[in-house]
Amino acid sequence: MAADSTGGATATTAGTGPRKAAAVAALRDVPHRPGAPKPDPILVVDGVQRRFGGLTAVDVEHIEVQRGAITALIGPNGAGKTTFFNLLTGFDKPDEGRWEFDGQSLAGVPAYKVARRGMVRTFQLTKALSRLTVIENMRLGATGQRGESLLRAMLRPLWGDQERAITERADDLLRRFKLDAKREDFAGSLSGGQRKLLEMARALMVGPQMVMLDEPMAGVNPALTQSLLGHVKDLREQGMTVLFVEHDMDMVRDISDWVIVMAQGRVVAEGPPDSVMADPAVIDAYLGGHHDAPLSIEEEDRQLADAEAQVEREIQAEEGK
Ligand SMILES: Nc1ncnc2c1ncn2[C@@H]1O[C@H](COP(=O)(O)OP(=O)(O)OP(=O)(O)O)[C@@H](O)[C@H]1O
Numbered sequence: 001m002a003a004d005s006t007g008g009a010t011a012t013t014a015g016t017g018p019r020k021a022a023a024v025a026a027l028r029d030v031p032h033r034p035g036a037p038k039p040d041p042i043l044v045v046d047g048v049q050r051r052f053g054g055l056t057a058v059d060v061e062h063i064e065v066q067r068g069a070i071t072a073l074i075g076p077n078g079a080g081k082t083t084f085f086n087l088l089t090g091f092d093k094p095d096e097g098r099w100e101f102d103g104q105s106l107a108g109v110p111a112y113k114v115a116r117r118g119m120v121r122t123f124q125l126t127k128a129l130s131r132l133t134v135i136e137n138m139r140l141g142a143t144g145q146r147g148e149s150l151l152r153a154m155l156r157p158l159w160g161d162q163e164r165a166i167t168e169r170a171d172d173l174l175r176r177f178k179l180d181a182k183r184e185d186f187a188g189s190l191s192g193g194q195r196k197l198l199e200m201a202r203a204l205m206v207g208p209q210m211v212m213l214d215e216p217m218a219g220v221n222p223a224l225t226q227s228l229l230g231h232v233k234d235l236r237e238q239g240m241t242v243l244f245v246e247h248d249m250d251m252v253r254d255i256s257d258w259v260i261v262m263a264q265g266r267v268v269a270e271g272p273p274d275s276v277m278a279d280p281a282v283i284d285a286y287l288g289g290h291h292d293a294p295l296s297i298e299e300e301d302r303q304l305a306d307a308e309a310q311v312e313r314e315i316q317a318e319e320g321k
Contacts, residue, residue, distance in 0.1 A: 018237075019068060019237050020257070023070070026040065027258055040066060042067035043088070043101050043119070043243070045098075047061060047096055047097040050094045051095050060262075062267075066258060068239060068240075070241075071243045071258045072256035072273070073243060074246065074252060075262035079262040081262055088106070088212070089114050089115075101114075101210070119212070120203045120211055121203065121213075122211070123214070131187075133185060134186075135171075135184065138174065141202030142206065174201060176201070177197045177201045192219035193221055193224030197231065210242070211241070213232065213242065213243075213244035214245050216251075225251075229254060229255055252277075257272070258270070258272060259277075269282045
């Protein structure tokens with residue numbers, strides 16, 4: 001069943017409606033390990049590899065994404081998260097592997113068709129898109145496409161009913177995302193947070209079942225943070241599945257039902273946010289290094305003890321001279 005992606009006049013700021021409870025309940029008995037099977041997966045990925053010369057950027061053996069849940073994809077810089085998003089949504093091609101969305105293979109399907117089949121990703125406002133108005137960006141979203149080469153096609157006039165339906169949908173979404181006052185403004189004039197809202201609103205133009213968000217909090221000032229979080233949670237409350245890449249661990253903890261951790265192209269851990277983030281192996285090996293997550297008290301104690309022991313050894317070596 002297609003998700004109702006225009007419904008809901010405003011984002012539920014609490015975002016803890018019945019779908020949140022259902023997602024948590026559905027994932028309760030899923031084992032906390034890479035590749036764990038889910039009770040109702042909307043996306044199933046098998047053996048996807050992408051190599052750039054000698055570098056294997058993505059090497060995902062198996063991933064299942066639970067329908068109707070918010071799943072975070074985290075990992076250190078260069079882990080392969082963005083490349084993986086690009087592969088799944090048809091913006092790049094893997095060297096190997098297959099994946100099914102809602103039971104249908106998507107391998108080899110171009111990006112705009114992937115979007116029309118119900119899996120859509122946000123993409124950042126490029127320079128060219130910044131020179132279009134907000135409403136023009138929304139219309140481009142209806143084609144499920146991105147990219148400068150498509151601007152001309154988009155600006156071609158549409159016919160009567162089709163254009164009316166698209167404009168109506170765009171205006172509904174702009175109202176919902178409180179961007180209606182910006183309708184005729186150039187997208188480039190929006191603040192960081194408003195851009196993120198536009199990217200999300202534009203993705204919803206195709207009425208997707210699954211929305212993939214690439215760093216939805218990047219560049220968003222604190223005043224808009226809660227509103228953005230509310231909108232993401234609202235996607236789940238309307239029946240959509242969300243998969244997002246994010247470095248902001250507070251956001252991951254706040255909104256995700258499940259977390260998948262990638263490092264060096266592979267899936268190295270899975271589980272609910274608290275359990276994944278408390279996993280010393282994850283913090284130490286994949287997050288601690290670049291301070292994405294706060295250290296646990298045990299980890300802090302261990303690092304302090306290591307440092308003290310090191311100083312002690314140095315003092316003794318000095319004294320022994
Ligand atoms: N087009 C490309 N050509 C060559 N190497 C690439 C290309 N795209 C990505 N890579 C390399 O693949 C690896 C994975 O990159 P990717 O951007 O997917 O990681 P990421 O997890 O999204 O990182 P970040 O969190 O910093 O965005 C990196 O080593 C990157 O340098």
